[in-house]
Amino acid sequence: MKTVFNGRHGLHAATHEFFRGRLVPAFEIPARADFVLNALRERPLGELLAPVDHGMAPLERVHAPAYLRFLQGAWDEWQQLGGEGDAFPAVWPVRTLRSDVEPRSFAARMGLYSMDSGTPLTSGSWEAAYWGAQSALTALDQVLAGERGAYCLTRPPGHHAGADFFGGYCFVNNAAVAAQAARDAGLARVAILDVDYHHGNGTQAIFYERADVFFASIHGDPQTEYPFFLGHADEQGAGAGLGFNANFPLPVGVDNERWFDALEQALGRLQAFDPQLLVVSLGVDTYGGDPISHFKLDRPEFARLGERLARLGWPTLFLQEGGYATEAIGWNVHAVLQGFAQAAR
Numbered sequence: 001m002k003t004v005f006n007g008r009h010g011l012h013a014a015t016h017e018f019f020r021g022r023l024v025p026a027f028e029i030p031a032r033a034d035f036v037l038n039a040l041r042e043r044p045l046g047e048l049l050a051p052v053d054h055g056m057a058p059l060e061r062v063h064a065p066a067y068l069r070f071l072q073g074a075w076d077e078w079q080q081l082g083g084e085g086d087a088f089p090a091v092w093p094v095r096t097l098r099s100d101v102e103p104r105s106f107a108a109r110m111g112l113y114s115m116d117s118g119t120p121l122t123s124g125s126w127e128a129a130y131w132g133a134q135s136a137l138t139a140l141d142q143v144l145a146g147e148r149g150a151y152c153l154t155r156p157p158g159h160h161a162g163a164d165f166f167g168g169y170c171f172v173n174n175a176a177v178a179a180q181a182a183r184d185a186g187l188a189r190v191a192i193l194d195v196d197y198h199h200g201n202g203t204q205a206i207f208y209e210r211a212d213v214f215f216a217s218i219h220g221d222p223q224t225e226y227p228f229f230l231g232h233a234d235e236q237g238a239g240a241g242l243g244f245n246a247n248f249p250l251p252v253g254v255d256n257e258r259w260f261d262a263l264e265q266a267l268g269r270l271q272a273f274d275p276q277l278l279v280v281s282l283g284v285d286t287y288g289g290d291p292i293s294h295f296k297l298d299r300p301e302f303a304r305l306g307e308r309l310a311r312l313g314w315p316t317l318f319l320q321e322g323g324y325a326t327e328a329i330g331w332n333v334h335a336v337l338q339g340f341a342q343a344a345r
């Protein structure tokens with residue numbers, strides 16, 4: 001299985017994030033991708049490719065042009081404002097406030113276009129995120145050309161980013177960009193399976209009213225886990241999309257058999273949908289040793305996940321999302337991909 005590697009991921013490098021009233025060392029750091037790359041170099045699963053530039057159009061199919069313009073210029077504006085260190089939002093247009101008027105103030109637009117204060121924006125965030133989406137599109141090209149599977153190694157991740165907001169360490173929704181590009185390439189039905197520990201609120205929202213992209217997610221219960229405000233089991237889609245969204249929230253500390261039960265339920269829904277492509281939002285923060293999450297998967301379970309997905313028989317695009325036990329994520333991701341590659345043969 002080929003890997004498309006976003007060689008510019010390191011341009012997004014936050015030093016700190018807010019946690020319980022203070023700045024703590026950032027969890028979503030460049031070393032994450034380096035550990036995955038090292039594992040793939042030590043025990044190669046296929047060629048390593050660089051991203052091909054597909055331009056802005058595929059991003060604009062998913063994200064609001066005004067939001068993309070904001071992201072592109074944000075660092076310069078922050079500098080002009082005299083911002084020191086990474087940029088954080090401090091005010092949000094909740095409920096009774098207006099979000100239909102884009103203020104001139106940069107501080108206000110940081111809030112308008114974000115969902116949390118836990119996602120530092122740095123000097124190279126836009127460039128890293130742009131090339132991340134290009135990497136996802138390049139990996140999709142491999143699958144569209146007939147490869148059984150492909151993997152996109154990138155950061156920052158994407159699944160929390162909505163059509164017009166960043167958050168949860170995410171800026172551009174790579175899974176949504178790839179799924180939409182697959183639709184635009186002529187595939188009628190695309191399934192997205194999100195196995196990151198956190199609910200993929202951005203991806204869900206982008207496709208919520210659509211019947212052509214099925215979103216299924218297994219994640220920590222939003223009653224207690226980030227992103228808190230989406231990801232409940234009663235969210236089944238709306239309008240034409242009713243019945244094309246399926247959430248499987250699980251309690252903190254859930255055992256692995258119950259996680260795999262939820263996987264079977266999610267896959268049953270996807271099988272009924274009969275997709276022509278499977279996009280996997282591959283977060284490995286479900287790992288027992290993850291510092292911010294509370295599931296217990298380990299190396300054998302990651303291999304089992306890969307094998308199980310291969311047995312579905314669908315062209316499959318893996319996109320890197322979360323996973324914060326930095327030194328373990330390389331081999332955790334490798335286990336999923338190797339499990340897939342061995343069973344896909």
Ligand code: SP5
Pocket residue numbers: 019118157158159160168169170196198226283285291292321322323
């Ligand atoms: C893509 C992805 O996995 N995003 C996750 C965003 C989670 N943001 C909230 C982080 C809360 C940090 N909690 C620290 C707990 C330290 N014991």
Ligand code: ZN
Pocket residue numbers: 196197198283285321322323
């Ligand atoms: Zn996550």
